[in-house]
Amino acid sequence: MRLVAYLDGDGAEAVGRVDGTRVHRLRGVDRIDRHLSPGALAGAAAEESVPLDGLTLLPVARPEKVFCVGLNYRSHIEETGRELPTYPVLFPKFASSLIGHGAPIALPPESAQVDYEAELAVVIGTPGRRIPREKALDHVLGYTICNDVTMRDFQYLTHQWMQGKAWDGATPLGPVLVTADELDPGALDIALRLNGRQLQSATTDRLIFDVPELIRVVSQFTRLETGDVILTGTPGGVGYRRDPQVFLADGDIVEVEISGIGTLRNTVRAEA
Numbered sequence: 001m002r003l004v005a006y007l008d009g010d011g012a013e014a015v016g017r018v019d020g021t022r023v024h025r026l027r028g029v030d031r032i033d034r035h036l037s038p039g040a041l042a043g044a045a046a047e048e049s050v051p052l053d054g055l056t057l058l059p060v061a062r063p064e065k066v067f068c069v070g071l072n073y074r075s076h077i078e079e080t081g082r083e084l085p086t087y088p089v090l091f092p093k094f095a096s097s098l099i100g101h102g103a104p105i106a107l108p109p110e111s112a113q114v115d116y117e118a119e120l121a122v123v124i125g126t127p128g129r130r131i132p133r134e135k136a137l138d139h140v141l142g143y144t145i146c147n148d149v150t151m152r153d154f155q156y157l158t159h160q161w162m163q164g165k166a167w168d169g170a171t172p173l174g175p176v177l178v179t180a181d182e183l184d185p186g187a188l189d190i191a192l193r194l195n196g197r198q199l200q201s202a203t204t205d206r207l208i209f210d211v212p213e214l215i216r217v218v219s220q221f222t223r224l225e226t227g228d229v230i231l232t233g234t235p236g237g238v239g240y241r242r243d244p245q246v247f248l249a250d251g252d253i254v255e256v257e258i259s260g261i262g263t264l265r266n267t268v269r270a271e272a
Contacts, residue, residue, distance in 0.1 A: 072233025
């Protein structure tokens with residue numbers, strides 16, 4: 001099943017099932033968050049459909065917690081000159097960071113080094129704490145796409161990365177959520193294009209810490225709730241490590257494509 005979150009004709013939040021070019025609204029489901037009851041999506045009756053084209057899409061989930069993983073592809077680790085980690089590098093984002101497919105990425109006037117990062121995102125369906133690796137995928141609702149936009153000049157102000165990662169209105173998530181029964185998270189192609197030029201390309205079988213391991217590690221120290229999101233890391237090719245460096249500018253179009261999910265597309269706009 002493919003799901004989208006969007007605004008209806010009255011400006012209210014809604015969740016719908018995608019059927020080709022149409023979206024069937026799910027009755028009684030307004031958002032994918034910690035208040036979503038078990039089985040609500042599968043059991044929700046579908047209302048009359050509306051065209052997908054033209055809908056204002058929202059982030060596909062409304063997480064209480066967003067966990068980001070750094071240095072999880074060998075190609076990215078090699079371009080940074082770091083050693084392979086033995087434990088996932090974790091940092092947070094906030095719900096206020098997230099925007100939907102088609103929404104403008106906010107380019108803040110304070111940063112001169114705004115970078116892109118293509119990532120597979122995992123959305124939790126069944127809550128849990130201390131989840132064993134062998135049961136981790138049972139807790140996944142589905143998968144979507146993220147662009148982990150990063151302000152590099154702020155990221156490297158300290159040894160902690162949060163100040164470069166958690167800017168409001170700068171992290172696209174979407175366009176659709178593909179339920180876990182339809183995808184193998186370890187066998188997906190991932191790519192990023194900037195104004196049509198491909199700058200990142202990899203496959204998710206190159207993850208150092210795979211999805212089950214990330215769920216195990218994160219749930220060890222905090223309870224995962226429905227709607228929580230884990231960003232699994234980006235491959236090599238980020239703008240900061242290129243020569244010459246590449247940073248996002250007003251008017252740029254950034255596309256992240258993952259096989260089996262689709263393409264997340266956003267335009268970069270300078271904040272007023």
